Amino acid sequence: MASLRDIRRRIGSVKNTRQITRAMKLVAGAKLRRATDAAVKARPYQQTLTRVLARVAQSAGDIEHPLLSVPDNDKDVVVVLMTSDRGLCGGFNSQLCKRTQEQVDTLIKAGKSVKILGYGKKGIGHFKNRGYEVETIAIDINPASYPDLARQLGERLVDELEQHKFEKVYLAFNEYKSAMTQTPAFLQLLPMKLDAAPAAPQAGPAGEAAQMLEKLGAANPSAEYLYEPGGLEILSRLLPMALKTRIQQAFLETQAGEQAARMTAMDNATRNAGELINSLSLEYNRARQAAITTELTEIVSGAEAL
């Protein structure tokens, strides 16, 4: 049996660990709130964009646009991978990497050449260690730089698409369903798919305006947008904006998901540490009692021998 001092030392170290995991949980909780706030604030932009885009798609009918058609290339595929920079967040990164690797392997088996554009250390490390072609775009990402990163990636992808440098672009990231669940997603980013059905207007400031407009449109069915310049130029502006918004949305979901996953993981760790401390204390008390009993027996038998 371990000595009393060993057990005491272990209890001390587990208590330290518990303090750290508890602090990390609190920090992750605060960051999660900030991340979900940012996601909520980003919604009016997305909603307006989706509404207008659906409207334009409807009135324009069959549209030909480079961003909507498959480039002249049947070999190269780009995968944009978004993971976190830090670990200690449960299966957040490993799940996503595993799923993405399966998809990438399927693509490679089908004869495609896959290039991974990596955001976040964890994913970049995973694929680099396994010998995939990875380009590091950004690590140690600050949430304040999401808009710029999304803009730069969007512009780069549109440019490469126009030069037929790839067939398709996929986006691999963790979809934020709730604080408890984040699911790995593997979505096609380019060429874009245009949804002509307008999304139901939602509550909120932008939603109100949308509802008002719908009513206006119903009262006056001939109310059509004028375009300045033409419809195609509008689309040329709207589609890249929608693309960037999609990317930024993925950044925000990754950030929220990472913090939520870390909060859950650290909550579990804190609880486990508590349980460990309890069982160690029990063991410590037992050992202490055993030592006292032994000593007593020794004293009593010593006294009897006299």
Next chain:
Amino acid sequence: MLHVEIVTPSRIAWTGEAVEVQVPGAQGELGALDGHAMLLAVTHAGVVRVRQDGGQHEDMVVGPGFAEITPLGVTLLVDRVEPASAVDKAQAQRDLDAAEKTLAHSQDGTDEWREAEYQADLARARLSL
């Protein structure tokens, strides 16, 4: 009165009522008054002027985007907004010089070139206040 919303990817930057809104349209300055026809317009980096009831007006520097103008209001979707009071003209001039230098020696179409052009447009918008 027009209901004005200036929205960026990260938040609603400005919202309120206005008598007239001037936006930097791709084909020149666009003015929207009450009852304007439904219009979608591409906008460039530039200055938005919101004229409020009582004659005062507010200027903002915006990045590229588009404007949705309806008889009821104006929604401007742009990638960034800076209130005129936050603009530092000396800094803008330095940014413009730096961007133009980059543009002069970098190749068209590279990441660096695109970024410099974007920054140059913004700096010109700030200087035009």
